[in-house]
Amino acid sequence: MTDRRAVSSLRVATAAALAAWAGLFWFLLISGRTSLYLSSRTAWVVPTGAIVLTMAAAGRLATLRAVRRERLTPRTSWALGFIVFPAVVVLTLPPTALGSYAAARRSLSAGFAGPALDTGDRVTLAAVAAGVWSEEARRALIDRAGSPVTFEGIVTRREGSPADEFVLTRFIVSCCVADALSVQVRVVGAPPGRFEEDQWVRVSGTFYPVGREVVVAAGSVRAIPQPDDPYLNV
Amino acid sequence: MAVAETLDARQRVAWRTPILVLAALAGAALLARALSGAGIGAARTFLLVFGSLLVEALPFILLGAAVSALIEVFVPASVFARLARLPRGLQMPVAGLGGFAFPVCECGSVPVARRLLLKGLHPSAAVTFMLAAPILNPVVLLATAIAYRGRDVMWPMLIGRAGLGLVVAMAVGWVVGSKTRAELLRPDRGLQVHEHEHGDAQEGRWARYFGQLADDFTMLTRYLVVGAAVAAALQTFLPQDVIGRVATTPVLDVLALMVLAAALSLCSESDAFVAASFVQFGMASQLAFLVAGPMIDAKLVALYGGTFGRGFVRTVVIVVFSVTLAGALWIQVAFG
Numbered sequence: 280m281t282d283r284r285a286v287s288s289l290r291v292a293t294a295a296a297l298a299a300w301a302g303l304f305w306f307l308l309i310s311g312r313t314s315l316y317l318s319s320r321t322a323w324v325v326p327t328g329a330i331v332l333t334m335a336a337a338g339r340l341a342t343l344r345a346v347r348r349e350r351l352t353p354r355t356s357w358a359l360g361f362i363v364f365p366a367v368v369v370l371t372l373p374p375t376a377l378g379s380y381a382a383a384r385r386s387l388s389a390g391f392a393g394p395a396l397d398t399g400d401r402v403t404l405a406a407v408a409a410g411v412w413s414e415e416a417r418r419a420l421i422d423r424a425g426s427p428v429t430f431e432g433i434v435t436r437r438e439g440s441p442a443d444e445f446v447l448t449r450f451i452v453s454c455c456v457a458d459a460l461s462v463q464v465r466v467v468g469a470p471p472g473r474f475e476e477d478q479w480v481r482v483s484g485t486f487y488p489v490g491r492e493v494v495v496a497a498g499s500v501r502a503i504p505q506p507d508d509p510y511l512n513v
Numbered sequence: 514m515a516v517a518e519t520l521d522a523r524q525r526v527a528w529r530t531p532i533l534v535l536a537a538l539a540g541a542a543l544l545a546r547a548l549s550g551a552g553i554g555a556a557r558t559f560l561l562v563f564g565s566l567l568v569e570a571l572p573f574i575l576l577g578a579a580v581s582a583l584i585e586v587f588v589p590a591s592v593f594a595r596l597a598r599l600p601r602g603l604q605m606p607v608a609g610l611g612g613f614a615f616p617v618c619e620c621g622s623v624p625v626a627r628r629l630l631l632k633g634l635h636p637s638a639a640v641t642f643m644l645a646a647p648i649l650n651p652v653v654l655l656a657t658a659i660a661y662r663g664r665d666v667m668w669p670m671l672i673g674r675a676g677l678g679l680v681v682a683m684a685v686g687w688v689v690g691s692k693t694r695a696e697l698l699r700p701d702r703g704l705q706v707h708e709h710e711h712g713d714a715q716e717g718r719w720a721r722y723f724g725q726l727a728d729d730f731t732m733l734t735r736y737l738v739v740g741a742a743v744a745a746a747l748q749t750f751l752p753q754d755v756i757g758r759v760a761t762t763p764v765l766d767v768l769a770l771m772v773l774a775a776a777l778s779l780c781s782e783s784d785a786f787v788a789a790s791f792v793q794f795g796m797a798s799q800l801a802f803l804v805a806g807p808m809i810d811a812k813l814v815a816l817y818g819g820t821f822g823r824g825f826v827r828t829v830v831i832v833v834f835s836v837t838l839a840g841a842l843w844i845q846v847a848f849g
Contacts, residue, residue: 290727292531293727293731296731303568304568307568313568315561316561316564316569317565317569321569324569324572325568327572328572331572331579332571332572335575335723335726335727335730338719338723338726339723339726341723342716342717342719342720342723342724345716345720346716351530351531356530356534357530358735359534359731360534360535360538361738362734362738364538364738365563365564365738367542368541368542368545368560369560369567370542371542371543372546372560373546375557377558378554378558379554380555380557381554381749384558384748384749453787454779454780454787455565455566455569456561456565457562457566457745457777457778457779458779458787
């Protein structure tokens with residue numbers, strides 16, 4: 280007896296939509312771009328999503344033949360296109376992290392209290408972040424005034440600041456980019472006019488807490504490529 | 514001959530829309546790349562936040578849809594019939610603690626609740642489960658404990674979140690209790706799966722399972738995309754320092770953080786870390802953020818709108834906001 284069931288175009292299209300999303304998750308996993316969207320704490324979502332979406336797409340592909348006739352209507356085609364649209368957009372985006380536009384809107388001034396922000400042995404940007412909201416962490420920073428530091432981040436500028444100054448910005452991400460907050464230090468004594476906004480740099484110098492701000496007297500400022508983990512994760 | 518031509522024409526028409534859709538997708542991708550690559554900071558920020566919300570939430574949507582389809586196809590109706598026979602007063606707290614058995618986040622709990630409703634669970638119990646499960650589950654409570662570790666308010670926050678979450682979910686369940694299943698669900702979408710499941714009786718179990726899963730996934734993802742876009746737009750264009758100004762105004766600070774939670778649309782698994790970062794706000798505000806956020810936000814309103822009938826979103830917003838406000842202020846006075 281022959282199987283009279285026909286391949287359903289609706290099921291083919293649905294399987295394609297699931298496969299498109301599965302493709303995005305595999306792409307993020309293999310290309311290492313997960314860190315552009317999620318913190319290391321939630322990065323497990325990507326392999327999980329890749330596997331589950333692949334299973335769902337494979338399951339739909341394995342059950343393509345329908346007992347009843349199923350049609351792919353224009354309305355359903357557009358609806359499926361709509362849900363695939365973000366996956367296609369994320370796939371085609373260049374691998375750049377949050378920049379200076381977000382820095383001004385995601386100030387740490389509201390405070391931050393991640394679980395792993397201590398001042399530790401070395402003065403890190405995470406320690407600077409802790410110093411913004413915690414009096415204890417700020418005192419620990421003041422005790423280390425004049426210590427040598429090396430910070431990595433992007434160049435952002437404040438209006439009216441001298442030519443040899445810029446603000447070094449790095450984002451702290453707890454779960455995903457939606458909760459990113461910017462931690463900033465003022466760099467003084469930088470080579471004027473050499474670094475453009477959003478350029479990734481490594482600044483080595485001496486740090487001084489001034490009120491709620493941290494100032495770094497730059498010894499050297501070097502341009503670097505965007506790191507694999509552009510955000511600090513807590 | 515004429516029949517063959519008609520068939521040919523019909524096939525051409527059938528393929529025209531999918532081809533147009535693919536062309537539109539290619540165009541949209543090129544546009545997004547051009548905008549992001551052109552150094553337009555707002556476009557880049559919007560697309561990164563939009564993408565990150567989707568990447569984080571989509572696997573949970575699919576897991577929720579997978580659990581929902583399992584319930585539909587593999588769990589015998591007699592299990593739910595037995596649960597549905599429990600007195601309503603008992604159904605609600607049992608459903609409220611259901612998140613410990615099905616640890617779904619807020620995106621995943623919507624399809625599960627709809628399925629429970631279609632399986633005959635009382636509307637009060639299904640809605641209580643939907644609102645409580647994203648808070649009263651081990652993953653979320655552990656994340657909350659980690660976020661507040663080492664602070665005086667850790668236990669009040671943890672117990673307050675679990676307790677107030679259950680109370681608010683049951684309050685909404687009680688308010689919608691007088692409605693029938695047909696009144697509660699959106700007639701065109703919410704009940705649709707129920708209708709076609711009879712026609713699919715000849716399909717194998719796995720074909721039905723993947724059919725249900727795909728239906729839920731495509732419907733919920735549509736609303737998630739809209740919600741993520743709204744949340745990303747608010748995050749991109751609303752300066753954070755504006756929020757700081759209301760932090761010192763009593764009652765307004767609690768309302769403000771509830772509205773902010775709704776705008777940010779964070780997953781309940783991750784929101785405690787963001788709440789803990791609002792150190793300028795008092796404990797009541799942070800608690801309200803953690804209780805109301807997983808029940809009302811931009812993406813959830815879209816998901817509710819696609820599942821439930823008109824008026825449901827309004828009821829949830831009014832009850833959740835008022836009970837959370839009263840509860841959070843009381844907990845602050847009692848334990849803060």
